[in-house]
Amino acid sequence: MNTSDTTITKARREFLAALDETQFSGEFLRQFLAQVESATPDLLNSYAADEMLAPIDAAQSSWNVDYYRRQKHCAGHNFSKERLEHLIAVREYFRQEGYKGFVPQAVGGGSSGVDKVSQVKRFDGTPSSYQPSSNLKKFVDEGDLLTIRTALRLELNNNRLGGQDLRNASAWTRGQVSALFEPNTEKNFARAIDPDQSHWLPEYYNNQTVYLKTNFSEERFLHLVEVREHLRQRGLEGFAPIATPIAPSPQLAPRSRSASSTADQAPSTPNQESRTARPELNPIFKIALVFGGALAAVVIYLSLVK
Template sequence: MTTDTTNLLKMRKSFLEALNDPQSDTGLLKDMLKELKAAYPGIVVAYGAEDEQDAIGTTPSSWNEQYFSRQKKLAERNFSQERLEHLMQVRELFRQQGRKGFVPGARKAAVDPAPALDNGYSPSTNLRKFVDEGDVPTIRMALTVELEDSRRDARTMRAALAWAKSRVPGLCEPYAEKAFARAVERDRQQWTEDYYGTQAVYLDTNFSEERFLHLVDVREHLRQQGAAKPAAPAAPTRPAAPARAPASAPRPAAQPAVAAARPAQPPHRSPPPPARPGMSPVMIAALLIGGALAVVVILMLAFRK
């Protein structure tokens, strides 16, 4: 099995897991499927059913939880547009009916509710998952993406790197300066939103502990500067890629049309950090929702490098 095939299987599995996550909005799932198809045309296959039992049912009265589980299992080997759209249709009906396991509840915390480690740090569910799997590029991407979540403060991000580094040999590279990883700037007067974006790109090229911790410091500096002055209201416009949203104002990410149905973001004491270059509003929204949809985004970012 080739690396590309393995990556496609991982993204398919994560997307199907997102169908089981009550926090995943149906409209956002549809948008994420479009993103996946655009980035990886081979991820979707032609619809097929070996027999009548495998076929899509057209009578809503016959849809139940067992039917949903069976169709989801079939989608593992027949990841087709028709079957996925049907699963989302069944899922949405169950949400409207208020069925247990399909209705979204309170937004989960940014970190795992599992017991904290000796230093008080508790890894996020997604970071723990990727560390357990041991794929270094994906772990690096998961750590970098966690910088985008303003619910994680500087102390948490430093602890996250230390925790992952202690469990994954070779996670961090030696600090290096080269064409696509220029030197870090020590002068805080130069720490702007654009500088943060540039250094985030350099981190992709040279994932060193020094660069990651420097980004944490720059991020905290921008957050503190943003908190020191009133935040302007966000305009609901689609940000141009790869530009980053100003750190001195709330993120203006355009949401899918159904975004109003999602739970509201908890208030932040300071503005969120800028978004990664090349991340669409759909990907940003998925990261804010978290859970399995965030895993899909992390895999997309890691595999397209």
């Protein structure tokens, strides 16, 4: 199994795990699945049913927790759009019927998914009190360098985080992973850092995010944080701080740098680093990143599939 196959397997597993995250509505999951299909068609299988894979049963009278678990198990072996949409439909039925473990808790109700989101960052600005986001810690704990770098890079897309948050994230991750950063170099797809702030425009920022993928140096990451802060202070669309969302829905999608505008601005490269389907630039994916959990893990894994 090659790296791409391993990444796809992990993304599938995380998406199935996300079905247990009650803060996401069925409609949001369907939109997320549609974006996944668009960004990475190879992630999905064709629907199949046989003696090992139970067929889908459209009759709600057959829908119970054991049926849901069987279908979820089958989806692990037949990761088809039909099975996933069916699982979402069964999940929605359980939510409407008030099944325990499927109904989201209200804000302030203890350990709800929304509660977890509000606790992603809690620190007073000193490195000793910094707590990494759940996703960053998850991938650092797993120990895969490429995934860790991607997770740290995607922290830049969370407009709830300020510059000091990101600097602390960089310092914390570097302390956990000695080989995190590469020496700063300039090459075809990693052009020089420009210290002239008059050139620090969204186009420059987007180009530098592409260069960071090619040359993951500490200097480039911290420079991106500085440019990002400059753009935030100017209040530019897509960079201004956002409030913590109450619940994920299409209306809450941050009006950020769109995939189409980014594609126009980012340099063309043979390895398609700036392709429009980059999951971290999609508004639905950005909500998943803010909320963390398994859906954010899917976004991170998809960003590794070339």
